[in-house]
Amino acid sequence: MKSKIAFITGATAGIGKEVATQLAKAGYNLILCGRREEKLNEVSRELTQLGVQVYSKVLDVRHRKDVLDFFAELPENWSEIDVLVNNAGLAAGLDSFANGSFDDWDEMVDTNIKGLLYVSRQVMPLMINRGTGHIVNIGSIAGKEIYPNGNVYCGTKHAVDALTKSMRRELAEFKIRVTGIHPGAVETEFSLVRFKGDSDKAAKVYEGYESLVASDIAEAILWCLSRPAHVNINDMVIMPVSQPAAGVIIKDKN
Numbered sequence: 520m521k522s523k524i525a526f527i528t529g530a531t532a533g534i535g536k537e538v539a540t541q542l543a544k545a546g547y548n549l550i551l552c553g554r555r556e557e558k559l560n561e562v563s564r565e566l567t568q569l570g571v572q573v574y575s576k577v578l579d580v581r582h583r584k585d586v587l588d589f590f591a592e593l594p595e596n597w598s599e600i601d602v603l604v605n606n607a608g609l610a611a612g613l614d615s616f617a618n619g620s621f622d623d624w625d626e627m628v629d630t631n632i633k634g635l636l637y638v639s640r641q642v643m644p645l646m647i648n649r650g651t652g653h654i655v656n657i658g659s660i661a662g663k664e665i666y667p668n669g670n671v672y673c674g675t676k677h678a679v680d681a682l683t684k685s686m687r688r689e690l691a692e693f694k695i696r697v698t699g700i701h702p703g704a705v706e707t708e709f710s711l712v713r714f715k716g717d718s719d720k721a722a723k724v725y726e727g728y729e730s731l732v733a734s735d736i737a738e739a740i741l742w743c744l745s746r747p748a749h750v751n752i753n754d755m756v757i758m759p760v761s762q763p764a765a766g767v768i769i770k771d772k773n
Contacts (some may be wrong), residue, residue, distance in 0.1 A: 559576075569608075611627055635656065665766075
């Protein structure tokens, strides 16, 4: 039986890397992209050792021309993409609207919304032509609720939620499944990126309670992908027990 192909954006660390690992163990061949060449090469080498084929290339999904070039150069034998995991995304800053950074806003909108659109626009026709496929968009609890100073990040993830629903509506007639995965607090590089490399500040986000880890999300995605072809998991919100709502963390008292 021919191995399925999964394309994962933002595959160099965190959820993206763990999803790639779980899918490799399940026998998927992988198309991986990310912005950090050294990290991408490292991940590719690790996953190749699991016995699957890996096609990897540096790509910043914010740049439309780069995305178009990526797909124009994609070898034909890699074009039958069965699964797309739109994982690339980030939060930048935690400021009020009045003190917000235009650069942070642009980075979040360009990555979380435009990047998802650019990549999906290239993959959808490939899936439509074959009448099969599964798109998984990584959203956030911030796409379901807002929290103090989350403003623009929450806005971008609300957009991801809406786009996911629109994709599902449009692609159902082609038997293409679309799933939204919305995690709460996951200990990855997320906070390190949000706080621009301030490791002390990032570490405090996860102190005093048990957060989710990347494998929690990857295992949920693998489960969604493994459902029978007539079953679609539309939406999944995954939270640590200590986080009953966005912006609310119940920390240990001792």
